[in-house]
Amino acid sequence: MARRMGSLSVFLVVLVLVISLEMQAEVAEARTCKTQSSKFKGYCLSDTNCRNVCRTEGFPTGSCDFHVASRKCYCYKPCV
Missing domain, CATH: 1.20.5 (Single alpha-helices involved in coiled-coils or other helix-helix interfaces)
Known part of the structure; x- marks a missing residue:
């Protein structure tokens, strides 16, 4: 047993x-959709700053990603 x-x-x-x-x-x-931030200005060094700017644009999160030869702030949201 x-x-x-x-x-x-x-x-x-x-x-x-x-x-x-x-x-x-x-x-x-x-799937996650990625869009370059329209409000973030300058070279993206801090994911935290990028994330905060993305939240003001209505996205849940964001991060600094390489684009060609620089780092830019990209915002992310679930694709619909």
Whole structure:
């Protein structure tokens, strides 16, 4: 009886892991749209500053990314 309960416990743990991995895969498939900030001025050195400017533009987040030979502030949001 104890061996059967142990096997059942292992099965349930594996089942929970598989379900949680499937849920993460669905979230990872969501596309993110990237737009250059229209309000950020100058060379982008701080992701925090960029993120704050993007929030004033209605985006949930932003970061400094390389563009050709400089770093610019890009804002991100889930694509619709």
